[in-house]
Amino acid sequence: MTITCFWFRDDIVGYLPIQENLLEINFSKAKHFVDLLILCLQPSQSRAVIALKDLNIPSVKKLDQAGIKFKRGSSKDLLDIKFNEGILEIPFLRVDETTERLYRNVLAFENMHCYTGYFNDYILMMNYLVSTPKDAELLLQNEIIGLGDTEAVPTVFRNLGKDCAIYYFHFQYSAVLANLQAYCKSHKLKATFKQNYLTLKQNYCNTLWASISVIAAVILLLLTFIQTVCSLIAL
Known part of the structure; x- marks a missing residue:
């Protein structure tokens, strides 16, 4: 042993x-x-699970655009992905020529022996999160992944994802996903409100200054007219 x-x-x-x-x-x-x-x-404690209608997992790039920060997880458990207060924690992982073969063996054994699909769901989660090299680059910058080629990560998880099953009623990261979606939706509403406010402010100010300019021009014309009339009367 x-x-x-x-x-x-x-x-x-x-x-x-x-x-x-x-x-x-x-x-x-x-x-x-x-x-x-x-x-x-296997996690020491079961995760909170909610039923999903679809597996709409935003990519790392989209999450970054929504203001979400990324942090290297302190846990040594590879599957311990967490989201709290706008920070997505992902445990460190190495990706090289060995990774896909090792992960595929673990995934196949898990499915074959009817274990709870923790690793299956981890692969799915990472497949959606890291769908492009730009997603991998962001994780690399945050020291979440270790590799030499950012093309490797999306390729590895895309290949592994083909052998994964989607369980909408007991996806192990459903609570994390629900919180991510809610955060992105809230950010989108705030961004829309801010944009509408700026547009309204800009249009209002433009209209206001335009109105003031017209009024000033009218007053100037009236004063000119009055001055002209007074000059004629004086004659």
Whole structure:
């Protein structure tokens, strides 16, 4: 067991972040090396789950435009994605030529042995969040991912996402997603209100100054007329 845990700790944990003590805790229950990884990835507490009508997950770029900040998660649990007070926390992950093969094995084993689809839903979440290299670049800037090529992340998760099932009634990140959508909607309403206010202010000011200019011109004409009349009377 010691040798196995040592191998997992040095060669696997770097690619699939899990708490090291969980390797020893779950070792006796594991039926397979990949099974051990899945057991270690199970959250200690069940997440709040709500039914979804669709899986409308905004990309990192769209979330950034909505004012959401990104932070490298402090948790060593790869699947522990959190959203609170405008900050989306995503645990650090490495992406290289090994990542897709490792993730695919974990995903296949999870589906085959009817585990709760935590890893399945993680892949789906990341697939939507990181849909383009620009999304990956933002995560790279926030030290959430480690890689040399930003093209790799969307490609890896897009390939893995093809083998994932969508469970609308028990998607593990449904509460996180609902909060993200509500935040984006609120930001959109604020942006619309601000734009309407600026437009109204600009139009009103333009109209006001235009009116003042017309009135001033009329007054000037009247004064000129009066001056002309007075000059004629004086003659």
